[in-house]
Amino acid sequence: MDSRVAGRIRLTAVALSTFALSVGSVLPGNAAPKTYDYDALGDSFAAGTGVDPSQAYPNVLDGRMKIALDDFVAVSGATVQTMLTGQLGTLDEDTDVVTITVGGNDIEWGQVVLACLARPDPVCAAAVAQVEQGITAGLPALLEAAYTQVRAAAPDAHVVVTGYPRLFSPEYGAYTVPLSPDSSLEASVAEQQMMNDAADLLNATIRTTAEAHGFQFVDVTRRFKGHGVNSPDAYLFGVLDPAPFHPNVDGQHEYGVALRSQINPNSLRR
Structure with a gap:
């Protein structure tokens, strides 16, 4: 050459x-690949009450789509106000993703379920009507104020608000829990439907308020359909379990799957 x-x-x-x-x-x-700092806020449904914390939905979401769980501060019993005073401090301008499940404790939902299990249908109907009044009249203002503060604390975060599941599957008949040979708790099919309708109203109210603030709403109703507390394949703990009417391991997994399937990675901050 x-x-x-x-x-x-x-x-x-x-x-x-x-x-x-x-x-x-x-x-x-x-x-280095971009990761997204994730903070999980809310009540017992977000905290994973009844299951090991590693099985709670924030940990199910952790690591997916490069989302890295930073602060897991959801706690059992949280209301909208206690979430603001006890959990909001974890958010800042570096927060990329926030999930929130809150509102159920503000309407005393647990008291309604107890009334429907222990008392006749008319008493249940009255309790449900009262809680529905609280959902429509009082909850929107609480959520609006909370979502405004969340946005101010984490101005660039993608905020995802989850709803709550329906607790019952009426297609499986009455939910009866024997307490002794002479007594039991029971939710009739009619009572179950009334409570499910109230859950739908709760979810619709949360969705409307969240979306008005530009937040994403993730509905878990479809994933829990057929898996209510009286289902042979329940995603919720029963009334005699340590965390009654809360998502069990399968239920927490379904919350995590719902979040993974509905969060668009392109919507996260680049």
């Missing part, structure tokens, strides 16, 4: 190598 041609080949090879190194140093592929 002519020495001049060989020299040109060597120079070309050196130039190409230099170009490749310089391009590689600025390509995103060579940088």
